[in-house]
Amino acid sequence: MAAKADFTEAEWKTMQKGVTGAGTLVSISDSDFTDSFGEASALGKYLAEQHERSDSVLIRDLAHVHGTGFGLTASREKVETETLDALRSAVATLQEKTPDELAADAAQRGIVTRDMVTGKVESWLADAVCLATGGYGNVFFLATYAKGCNATAIWRAYKKGAAFGNPCYTQIHPTCIPVTGDHQSKLTLMSESLRNDGRIWVPKKKGDTRPPGQIPESERDYYLERKYPSFGNLAPRDISSRAAKQACDAGQGVGPGGLGVYLDFADAIKRLGENAVREKYGNLFDMYERITDENPYKVPMRIFPASHYTMGGLWVDYNLMSTIPGLHVLGEANFSDHGANRLGASALMQGLADGYFVIPYTIGHYLASTQQEKVATDHPEFKKAEAAVSERIGRLLGIKGKRTVDSFHKELGHIMWEHCGMARNKKGLEAALQKIPALREAFWKDVTVLGENESLNVDDFRKSARSALRLYFELSSRLGAPERGSPG
Ligand SMILES: Cc1cc2nc3c(=O)[nH]c(=O)nc-3n(C[C@H](O)[C@H](O)[C@H](O)COP(=O)(O)OP(=O)(O)OC[C@H]3O[C@@H](n4cnc5c(N)ncnc54)[C@H](O)[C@@H]3O)c2cc1C
Numbered sequence: 443m444a445a446k447a448d449f450t451e452a453e454w455k456t457m458q459k460g461v462t463g464a465g466t467l468v469s470i471s472d473s474d475f476t477d478s479f480g481e482a483s484a485l486g487k488y489l490a491e492q493h494e495r496s497d498s499v500l501i502r503d504l505a506h507v508h509g510t511g512f513g514l515t516a517s518r519e520k521v522e523t524e525t526l527d528a529l530r531s532a533v534a535t536l537q538e539k540t541p542d543e544l545a546a547d548a549a550q551r552g553i554v555t556r557d558m559v560t561g562k563v564e565s566w567l568a569d570a571v572c573l574a575t576g577g578y579g580n581v582f583f584l585a586t587y588a589k590g591c592n593a594t595a596i597w598r599a600y601k602k603g604a605a606f607g608n609p610c611y612t613q614i615h616p617t618c619i620p621v622t623g624d625h626q627s628k629l630t631l632m633s634e635s636l637r638n639d640g641r642i643w644v645p646k647k648k649g650d651t652r653p654p655g656q657i658p659e660s661e662r663d664y665y666l667e668r669k670y671p672s673f674g675n676l677a678p679r680d681i682s683s684r685a686a687k688q689a690c691d692a693g694q695g696v697g698p699g700g701l702g703v704y705l706d707f708a709d710a711i712k713r714l715g716e717n718a719v720r721e722k723y724g725n726l727f728d729m730y731e732r733i734t735d736e737n738p739y740k741v742p743m744r745i746f747p748a749s750h751y752t753m754g755g756l757w758v759d760y761n762l763m764s765t766i767p768g769l770h771v772l773g774e775a776n777f778s779d780h781g782a783n784r785l786g787a788s789a790l791m792q793g794l795a796d797g798y799f800v801i802p803y804t805i806g807h808y809l810a811s812t813q814q815e816k817v818a819t820d821h822p823e824f825k826k827a828e829a830a831v832s833e834r835i836g837r838l839l840g841i842k843g844k845r846t847v848d849s850f851h852k853e854l855g856h857i858m859w860e861h862c863g864m865a866r867n868k869k870g871l872e873a874a875l876q877k878i879p880a881l882r883e884a885f886w887k888d889v890t891v892l893g894e895n896e897s898l899n900v901d902d903f904r905k906s907a908r909s910a911l912r913l914y915f916e917l918s919s920r921l922g923a924p925e926r927g928s929p930g
Contacts, residue, residue, distance in 0.1 A: 444540035446503040457504060457532040459511040461489070463525030466510045470518050482510075497826070500540070550769035551817055554827045556835070561895040563831050565819040569809055570768045572801060573599060577752035577774035579612060582863065583855020585749035586618060586631040596756050596775050604764040607777030608754035614864050615750035616682035619733055620702040627848070629748040630733060632705075633726055637675045639710035639719065640743065642666050642682070644703050648693035654704055654742050665689055683747035687864045690746070697744045706742035747864060751789060753780040761804035762796060768812070770805060772796040835895055843888030850885045857881070 446454060462485070469481030492505035511528075512521055552567040578593035579585045600606050617632045643664045645657050665685055667674045677685070686703045689695060696702045711719050716739055720727070727738045734744070755777040762770045762778070772793075779792045861874035 444536075445499045448539055449535065453532075453535045455511075456528045457535065458507045460525060460528040460532040461504055462507055462510045463512065463521060463528055465489075466512055467518075467521050467525050470521065550766050551814075551821075552819065552824065554824065554831055556831060561835075561897070563828050563835075565824040565828060567817070567819050567824075569812075569814055570770060570805055572770045572772055572805070573756070573775055574772040574797070575775050577755065578609075579749040579752050581854065582612075582749040582858045583852050584621060584626060584629050584859070586615060586629055587749075589628060596771070599756055599764065599766065599769060599771075602766065604766045604769060604771075605757040606754065607757035609752075610862075610866075611753040612749055613679060613751035613753060614683045614747045616679055616686055616747050617705065617745045618748035618750070619730065620697055620744050620746035622698060622734075630729070631748070631750065632730060632743065632745060633723075634679075636705060636723060636726060636743070637682075639714075639722070640675065640705040640707050641709055642675050642686075642703055642705055642745075643742075644689045644694040644696060646694070649700075650694075654696070654706070663689070663694065683864060686745075686747055702744035702746045704742035705745045707738060708742070711739065749859075749863075751780075753777065760800075761807065762800055763804070763808065768808070770801060770808075772801060837886075838889065838891045839895060841886065841889050841891070843890050845884075845888045845890065847889060847891065850881065850889060853881055854878070 449457070465485035465488075466482070469478045469485065489505040489507060492501055494502075496502045496505065512524070550571045551569070552565060553571055554563065554565050556563050573595055575593075575595040576591045577587070578596065580587045580589070580592055596604075596606075615631060615634075617634060617636060619630045619632060621629065641664055643662045645652070646661050646663045650657065650661075666677050666682060669685060670677045670681065673681070675682075689703055690701055693700065696704060707719055707723075719739070730736070730738050730743055736743075752774060755775050756764050756771040758764050758771050758776045758778050762772060762776065764771050764776075773796055774789060774792070776796070779795065780789075857874050857877050861870035861877075
């Protein structure tokens with residue numbers, strides 16, 4: 443392991459300039475978009491943390507740095523040129539003086555897995571890694587995602603240094619079946635296609651508890667048709683979700699807790715006939731009836747927005763490579779394509795584009811143009827990662843507290859939905875940033891993970907990792923979510 447004493451003063455200054463220059467460049471790269479002071483202070487905080495806590499002596503020493511190495515008035519071009527020069531030179535120095543550290547730190551050369559049945563922790567060597575582990579929308583606890591989809595893999599990559607992009611952008615889908623009570627563990631999506639023929643409305647009068655059939659036309663607010671006459675009920679997802687929330691916040695919501703709006707097919711049935719509607723949407727109507735015990739051919743469906751897709755994810759370049767060389771990220775797990783605006787676009791398209799059209803070509807380019815150091819799974823970095831996994835599992839099993847993993851996840855989801863959901867502001871985000879660390883602390887004191895390491899208790903392990911989703915808060919607040927937060 444190298445340390446400061448292994449380098450000349452000039453080499454050391456250049457390496458530190460590479461570190462601070464990279465952060466400075468991010469903070470000034472797009473003055474219209476980036477909160478320069480916020481980014482600079484985040485960099486300062488990050489370096490202070492690395493100086494205190496990094497496992498690597500070299501990183502601890504490098505992070506002990508004051509100032510940016512650039513004057514206050516340095517232009518973006520100057521920072522960019524000098525930073526890139528410093529980084530290139532730093533890589534050459536590290537290659538020469540501490541190739542082991544560079545090889546382990548510089549490229550993703552494999553993964554460490556835990557066998558979900560036997561608990562065995564194992565290292566897998568690779569020339570490159572592709573991560574396609576989906577989005578982080580289950581951070582809201584109630585979401586349309588399958589329960590098995592979690593953010594553990596991208597969270598680990600982020601902790602290992604992969605940058606995250608657009609974490610504050612979540613798509614909240616407008617047509618989900620509303621929450622029915624505390625017992626629920628997920629939400630069901632009704633298809634978007636229903637908005638082709640269904641009309642969305644709420645009673646004009648606040649707190650109107652009359653059955654929908656008894657509310658005359660003149661006392662209904664078809665709010666999407668009223669507010670957006672050209673889009674009507676097909677308004678984009680973010681607009682439609684936000685409008686539903688506004689109606690419910692104003693006391694016009696329907697169903698239990700007032701958290702629902704009607705999606706009414708009465709006109710479509712009158713116009714097309716019940717059989718035509720059944721032909722188009724029969725499976726969805728059946729599913730709705732099974733879940734709610736209400737017949738949508740006779741009474742309007744009730745819908746409410748829910749977390750459905752995350753536009754943010756690990757940052758990747760056009761070759762789908764993250765900021766860790768060799769680590770490629772595909773599908774919903776990355777931040778590409780949809781960026782901050784996945785209002786009605788197709789995730790399916792992203793899956794196909796990334797998996798079929800992009801990665802088969804770009805990974806070949808990476809492999810062909812990269813000189814791979816020879817490493818094996820007995821490399822100290824693999825051993826260190828395996829030991830860290832085993833230690834964390836042992837710690838989780840050893841807590842033997844009183845609360846289930848789900849109860850923590852549910853509480854986290856409540857905080858997220860309340861303060862970081864469809865509506866966000868500075869006060870709410872700050873409240874969340876107070877609540878999350880307290881919840882995390884409680885988790886590490888009072889969680890119970892049932893079973894032994896060698897038994898099938900994976901669900902608890904997978905879920906427990908989610909409590910680590912402080913990432914969402916850390917990054918969304920850094921990226922200025924109060925101003926730019928979007929429900930779409
Ligand atoms: C109900 C519903 C309906 C949708 N409808 C549409 C639609 O009509 N059109 C559209 O374009 N999009 C739709 N979407 C979105 C789209 O399905 C997803 O964005 C897409 O499936 C994401 O694909 P993916 O391969 O990136 O990730 P996923 O399909 O989420 O797959 C990720 C996989 O990785 C696994 N995984 C996660 N972490 C780990 C780990 N640490 N170790 C090992 N495995 C792990 C997960 O279990 C999962 O199997 C819908 C989504 C939902 C939930």
